[in-house]
Amino acid sequence: MATxxxxxxxxxxxxxxxxxxxxxxxxxxxxxxxxxxxxxxRHPRFRDASDASISAGKFLxxxxxxxxxxxxxxxxxxxxxxxxxxRMVAGLLLAAIRNDDRETVVxxxxxxxxxxxxxxxxGNWGPPMSHAANLGRLEIIKAIAPLGARDHxxxxxxxxxxxxxxxxxxxxxxxARLTPGIxxxxxxxxxxxxxxxxxxxxxxxxxxxxxxxxxxxxVLETYGRNPPGKHAVLEIFSRQGYAFPDSPMMAxxxxxxxxxxxxxxxxxxxxxxRFSSVEIYPPExxxxxxxxxxxxxxxxxxxTLLHLAIDFDEEDIFELLLDHxxxxxxxxxxxxxxxxxxxxxxxxxxxxxxxxxxxxxKLLERGASTTVRVSLRKFLDWCETPGWHEARDVTPxxxxxxxxxxxxxxxxxxxxVESNNPANSPTRSRADKCQG
Numbered sequence: 001m002a003t004x005x006x007x008x009x010x011x012x013x014x015x016x017x018x019x020x021x022x023x024x025x026x027x028x029x030x031x032x033x034x035x036x037x038x039x040x041x042r043h044p045r046f047r048d049a050s051d052a053s054i055s056a057g058k059f060l061x062x063x064x065x066x067x068x069x070x071x072x073x074x075x076x077x078x079x080x081x082x083x084x085x086x087r088m089v090a091g092l093l094l095a096a097i098r099n100d101d102r103e104t105v106v107x108x109x110x111x112x113x114x115x116x117x118x119x120x121x122x123g124n125w126g127p128p129m130s131h132a133a134n135l136g137r138l139e140i141i142k143a144i145a146p147l148g149a150r151d152h153x154x155x156x157x158x159x160x161x162x163x164x165x166x167x168x169x170x171x172x173x174x175x176a177r178l179t180p181g182i183x184x185x186x187x188x189x190x191x192x193x194x195x196x197x198x199x200x201x202x203x204x205x206x207x208x209x210x211x212x213x214x215x216x217x218x219v220l221e222t223y224g225r226n227p228p229g230k231h232a233v234l235e236i237f238s239r240q241g242y243a244f245p246d247s248p249m250m251a252x253x254x255x256x257x258x259x260x261x262x263x264x265x266x267x268x269x270x271x272x273x274r275f276s277s278v279e280i281y282p283p284e285x286x287x288x289x290x291x292x293x294x295x296x297x298x299x300x301x302x303x304t305l306l307h308l309a310i311d312f313d314e315e316d317i318f319e320l321l322l323d324h325x326x327x328x329x330x331x332x333x334x335x336x337x338x339x340x341x342x343x344x345x346x347x348x349x350x351x352x353x354x355x356x357x358x359x360x361x362k363l364l365e366r367g368a369s370t371t372v373r374v375s376l377r378k379f380l381d382w383c384e385t386p387g388w389h390e391a392r393d394v395t396p397x398x399x400x401x402x403x404x405x406x407x408x409x410x411x412x413x414x415x416x417v418e419s420n421n422p423a424n425s426p427t428r429s430r431a432d433k434c435q436g
Contacts, residue, residue: 110147134164231254235254297351340376348396395417
C-alpha cells in the first residue's frame with residue numbers, strides 16, 4: 001500500500017491534523033489495513049511489525065498524532081503544532097502590516113519573537129521589518145526595530161526599490177549603509193525617486209562588484225515598463241556623468257521626442273529600419289554582446305521602432321511614429337530558421353505594459369492585418385523548466401491564445417484582434433508548450 005505523505009496547505013489550521021489523528025485512531029480500532037500500514041510506515045515502535053502485532057498493541061491518540069505529524073514531514077506532533085501556529089501568526093502579521101496596524105504587529109511579534117527574522121511572504125520581501133518597508137509602513141518599522149529586528153540593510157534596499165523614501169531615510173539614519181550595488185533596485189524598478197535619493201547621498205553607481213555600467217544596463221534591460229520613470233532615471237545617470245551616444249535608439253530610450261523627430265527628418269528611411277538586439281541594447285552601455293539582453297515578450301530582434309514603441313509601452317513615441325507614416329503592417333526580419341516576420345500587432349497582443357490595448361485599437365484603425373501568419377519562437381526563462389516556446393504559422397490572435405504565460409497576454413488587445421476577425425480559430429494554431 002502507498003504511504004501517506006502530504007504538505008501543509010498555505011493557510012493551515014491545527015483542527016485539520018487533529019481530525020486526521022482521531023480518524024486514524026478510529027481506523028486502527030476498526031483494524032483497517034490502510035491504517036495499519038500507515039502506522040507501520042511512520043511509527044518507530046511498530047516498524048516492520050505485522051498487522052496482528054499492530055492491532056494487538058497499545059495505540060493511543062498521541063501515537064496517532066505522531067503518525068500524522070510524520071506524514072506531514074515533521075519529527076513529532078509538537079513540531080507540527082509549532083509550524084502551524086507560526087504560519088497562522090505569519091498570516092496575521094501580513095494582514096496587520098498591510099492594514100498599518102502597528103499595535104497588532106507589536107503584540108504578535110512579542111508573542112512570537114522568532115518571526116522577527118523569518119520571511120513572511122517571500123525571501124525578496126523579507127522578514128516583518130523589510131515587509132513593512134516594501135509597503136512604506138514607517139511607524140511599523142520604528143516599532144519593530146527595538147524588538148530585535150536585524151534586517152535594517154535589507155529593509156533599506158526594499159524601501160529604495162519601492163520608492164518609500166521616508167522609510168529609506170529613517171533606516172539610513174539607523175545605520176543602513178550605502179553599499180556597492182545599492183542603486184540596482186531602483187534601476188530595476190525604474191524608480192527615479194529612490195535613485196535620486198541615493199545620488200544625493202553620494203551612493204556608488206555600480207553593482208556589488210563595482211561595475212559602473214551594470215546599473216545602466218539594468219535600466220535598459222529591465223522587465224519594467226514605466227516610460228516616465230525610465231526617462232527620469234536616465235537623466236539622473238546623465239547628471240552623474242554617464243555619456244550616451246547621440247543615436248535614434250538612445251533618443252528612443254530617453255523618450256526624447258524632439259531628438260527623435262530630428263532623426264526622422266534627417267533620415268526618412270529610419271521609420272522602416274529594422275533594429276538588431278545589439279542596437280536596441282548597446283554593449284558599450286554594459287548590455288550583453290550575445291544578443292540575448294533585455295526582458296521582453298514577443299521577440300524584438302529585427303523589429304522597427306513601431307514594434308519597439310509597443311513593447312516598451314512608449315505611447316508618445318508610438319503616436320509620433322504613426323504621425324510620420326509608420327507602416328502598421330511592417331514585418332520584422334526573418335531568421336535563418338524561418339522565425340520572425342511578425343507585425344506590430346503581435347507585440348501588442350503579447351506584451352507587458354498599460355497601453356497595448358489602445359495601441360492595438362489604433363493599429364487596427366489604420367488597417368493592421370489580423371490574418372497575417374508567421375512562425376515565432378521565444379525563449380522563456382521564467383518557466384519552471386526554461387526553454388523555447390515555438391508557435392508556427394500563427395495569426396496575432398493565435399499567438400496570444402497559445403502563449404504559455406497568460407499574464408503577459410494583453411486581454412484587451414487580444415479581444416480587439418479577435419473581434420476584427422471572427423474567422424480566427426484556435427484549431428489553426430500549432431503552438432508548442434513551454435518545454436525544457
